[in-house]
Amino acid sequence: MRLSVIIPVHDERPTIEQILERVRAVPIDKEILVIDDGSRDGTREYLQARPPQPDLRVFFQPENRGKGAAVRRGLDEARGEVVVIQDADLEYDPQDYRKLIEPIDQGLADVVYGSRFLGWPRRVLRFRHQLANRFLTTLSNLATDLNLSDMETCYKMMTRDVAKTLRLRSDRFGIEPEITAQIARLGYRVYEVPISYHGRDYWEGKKIRWTDGIAAVWTILRCAFAADEHDEDAGYRILQRMQKVSRYNRWMWQQLEHFVGNRVLEVGSGVGNMTRFLLRRERVVATDLNERYLRILRQLFGSYPHVTIDRFDLNDGRPPPGAERVDTVLCLNVLEHVEHDDRALASLHDLLEPGGRLVLLVPALRALYGSLDRALEHRRRYRRAELLDKLRAAGFEIEDSWFFNLLGVAGWYLNSRLLRRTTFPPLQLALYDRLVPLLRVESRFRLPVGMSLIAIGRKPRRR
Known part of the structure; x- marks a missing residue:
């Protein structure tokens, strides 16, 4: 079972080399897809200068459109039987892939979420960030009738067949509740597993803002009441x-x-x-x-x-x-x-x-x-x-x-x-x-x- 690791990247020059090394070190058959989303800090130049590697494919967005747009591009390009989203900021440990893929490999799940609130070690950060995450997860659960503990997690692993049925349109961080809403609406089997989490602060390059929280609320409500309007079938x-x-x-x-x-x-x-x-x-x-x-x-x-x-x-x-x-x-x-x-x-x-x-x-x-x-x-x-x-x-x-x-x-x-x-x-x-x-x-x-x-x-x- 081959894994496609989708890494959306925007201005991650300090961490891009290390995250690629960590992903490659995981002993799982995989391909790595890096989608550079209009980086301006040298990330794009670094990726362009890397020698070709058989397990690495790099795609360059013409301009910065957001994480959601980069994830959509990665899902379109993925060739593996299973896909996972991996942020480039070192908050998530690729060694957790083996825990994520196990329920899929055993035929128990179609989608697996890695929950930051079920596992350890976990870096202690600001309470208001956790409060906002709990609020968004609860609102999403009310809309989807799931009982997730961490809807906003980056680690969403799914079979490629599941990925191909999604009709996503969010360009920014609204991609997280949108994926969740569509997975719930399609009735897929969802599991959660505990993962480690090493969150970073804003001075370390964290990009999400309070406006993204408001956008996530809007996405949850939009998906709850008109999730399939864009579908032509x-x-x-x-x-x-x-x-x-x-x-x-x-x-x-x-x-x-x-x-x-x-x-x-x-x-x-x-x-x-x-x-x-x-x-x-x-x-x-x-x-x-x-x-x-x-x-x-x-x-x-x-x-x-x-x-x-x-x-x-x-x-x-x-x-x-x-x-x-x-x-x-x-x-x-x-x-x-x-x-x-x-x-x-x-x-x-x-x-x-x-x-x-x-x-x-x-x-x-x-x-x-x-x-x-x-x-x-x-x-x-x-x-x-x-x-x-x-x-x-x-x-x-x-x-x-x-x-x-x-x-x-x-x-x-x-x-x-x-x-x-x-x-x-x-x-x-x-x-x-x-x-x-x-x-x-x-x-x-x-x-x-x-x-x-x-x-x-x-x-x-x-x-």
């Missing part, structure tokens, strides 16, 4: 926001649970909002065709021995590599994306063992089709008779069907047809999640209309 934005409506997700699962067997193929798993409910089944194959989603699924569920993560494109209908017959295919909000849905249904029929079930959920009511559907690349919304006819044509017997989520009709029409939005506002979803008791009342009745349509198709048993 509308489907990803909605999936991430839907991850937070835990009551709604659980209610949806409860509507389907008794139809789901023990060997399940989930088609279009996305970021795992429903996959997490399948973990008690004997065998789970979670699939998607989006590489970004597959990376997230592997990070979340790859350590479970009974879970397989595979690419599966319902458009071509070819089964995942090594796929076996299953007793249940779970296909939620996927069929509407497929050009030839009749062929897709026939393919799903073939993947089922005799007597197996297809649990299908699709958007209903053509009158609701609007900007949200276009952003999500929906090709259609279904009529009930149309869907059931296609299921029968694919060889299924109809076990049950019903409309689902009448309460959502008004919200979809408002956002998609009237306001022409491409995603749901987070606060609106949070409010909707609180209305699940009303949805539970609705589910006691078989209403003639709803935002979605659920159908249960059974593959006939051999005679």
Whole structure:
């Protein structure tokens, strides 16, 4: 497992040579990436004059943009399976890499934070600095629902797959809470380990200022309420926001649970909002065709021995590599994306063992089709008779069907047809999640209309 050590540097001429020696002395297979962020004290000239070394790559920013910009550059350039951020000021000891990498190497963690407040030795410095750090960590924990002891630590180690899913934009010290917010939002497994810390004072070159604390507060709040606005993938934005409506997700699962067997193929798993409910089944194959989603699924569920993560494109209908017959295919909000849905249904029929079930959920009511559907690349919304006819044509017997989520009709029409939005506002979803008791009342009745349509198709048993 190769480690990429990212060292953002700005005016660190007194320490740059020593930190490089300390990093190189750690007996771990690694590459060192130094990103000079417009230094003017001779650091840049020193780096330019160093002879080339196979384990060292140096990048020069055209101007001073801040630590966050330098870290982003390093993450883009990293080639190792694991990456870690290393300040150049000698406050953090590279010998701690071995403690940081252990939970990742053992398959326990996707991200590891080195906490200055759990370890020793630790230089005693100003109380107000510690107080500010505790405040920022507490505020971040409230926003992310993590229980970190040191959010602001420089030592953040993560797999490269995790790093590639981050969409960072902070240029300065706001990078710390931004990384934390996105890691929490993506649901990665986070560990903390104790590290030593030898902090320096301002006369020794410490750069962080009180204004950076204010900027960190702003970043925490921005990430809490609009963390994914910059992401161009509308489907990803909605999936991430839907991850937070835990009551709604659980209610949806409860509507389907008794139809789901023990060997399940989930088609279009996305970021795992429903996959997490399948973990008690004997065998789970979670699939998607989006590489970004597959990376997230592997990070979340790859350590479970009974879970397989595979690419599966319902458009071509070819089964995942090594796929076996299953007793249940779970296909939620996927069929509407497929050009030839009749062929897709026939393919799903073939993947089922005799007597197996297809649990299908699709958007209903053509009158609701609007900007949200276009952003999500929906090709259609279904009529009930149309869907059931296609299921029968694919060889299924109809076990049950019903409309689902009448309460959502008004919200979809408002956002998609009237306001022409491409995603749901987070606060609106949070409010909707609180209305699940009303949805539970609705589910006691078989209403003639709803935002979605659920159908249960059974593959006939051999005679």
